Amino acid sequence: DVKVTQSSRYLVKRTGEKVFLECVQDMDHENMFWYRQDPGLGLRLIYFSYDVKMKEKGDIPEGYSVSREKKERFSLILESASTNQTSMYLCASSTLQGAVGANVLTFGAGSRLTVL
Amino acid sequence: DAKTTQPNSMESNEEEPVHLPCNHSTISGTDYIHWYRQLPSQGPEYVIHGLTSNVNNRMASLAIAEDRKSSTLILHRATLRDAAVYYCILNYGQNFVFGPGTRLSVLP
Numbered sequence: 678d679v680k681v682t683q684s685s686r687y688l689v690k691r692t693g694e695k696v697f698l699e700c701v702q703d704m705d706h707e708n709m710f711w712y713r714q715d716p717g718l719g720l721r722l723i724y725f726s727y728d729v730k731m732k733e734k735g736d737i738p739e740g741y742s743v744s745r746e747k748k749e750r751f752s753l754i755l756e757s758a759s760t761n762q763t764s765m766y767l768c769a770s771s772t773l774q775g776a777v778g779a780n781v782l783t784f785g786a787g788s789r790l791t792v793l
Numbered sequence: 794d795a796k797t798t799q800p801n802s803m804e805s806n807e808e809e810p811v812h813l814p815c816n817h818s819t820i821s822g823t824d825y826i827h828w829y830r831q832l833p834s835q836g837p838e839y840v841i842h843g844l845t846s847n848v849n850n851r852m853a854s855l856a857i858a859e860d861r862k863s864s865t866l867i868l869h870r871a872t873l874r875d876a877a878v879y880y881c882i883l884n885y886g887q888n889f890v891f892g893p894g895t896r897l898s899v900l901p
Contacts, residue, residue: 720891784836
């Protein structure tokens with residue numbers, strides 16, 4: 678069964694700590710994404726990557742950075758965690774379906790981060 | 794970004810069909826219509842997508858209006874496990890914009 682695996686389901690960190698959220702996919706997908714999900718706001722795109730070492734800012738990149746050194750792994754980094762970064766973080770991967778096709782996203786189970 | 798509009802919530806009885814509507818009046822010719830759903834405590838999962846023609850798969854059917862300005866996700870026989878938030882999304886390339894979705898409750 679194809680999978681996107683997020684390293685931690687639940688994390689509790691303190692304000693100012695550096696936080697790493699890891700995501701690994703086993704589908705050889707080109708594209709990987711990081712979203713955050715907050716009540717009433719839906720899913721918002723933080724960063725995405727369409728190839729190794731490539732990254733593009735999404736809608737809310739401030740306070741985050743990403744790393745993609747290998748095709749299967751996409752890391753989200755909070756350089757100095759703040760309480761407003763308490764959220765559910767969702768990783769996804771995708772590949773184009775067909776010659777002109779749509780991307781279909783496969784999500785991980787999510788990482789719930791609490792910053793105290 | 795093209796936007797979608799969905800009802801906040803819907804209710805269905807178990808084993809009855811469910812029709813989840815979505816309006817996307819600003820859709821462009823290259824946008825695909827996607828549906829995802831999110832079960833409690835899980836990440837969203839893909840349900841179905843289409844471009845112009847109606848689509849069927851093992852999970853659901855997607856009916857697309859002739860002018861493509863609206864679509865309907867059809868669950869043929871709702872089960873308790875179908876209770877989830879359903880998202881209608883327009884997609885072109887890597888661009889996905891998730892709205893708040895429709896929370897579907899299924900009553901036994």
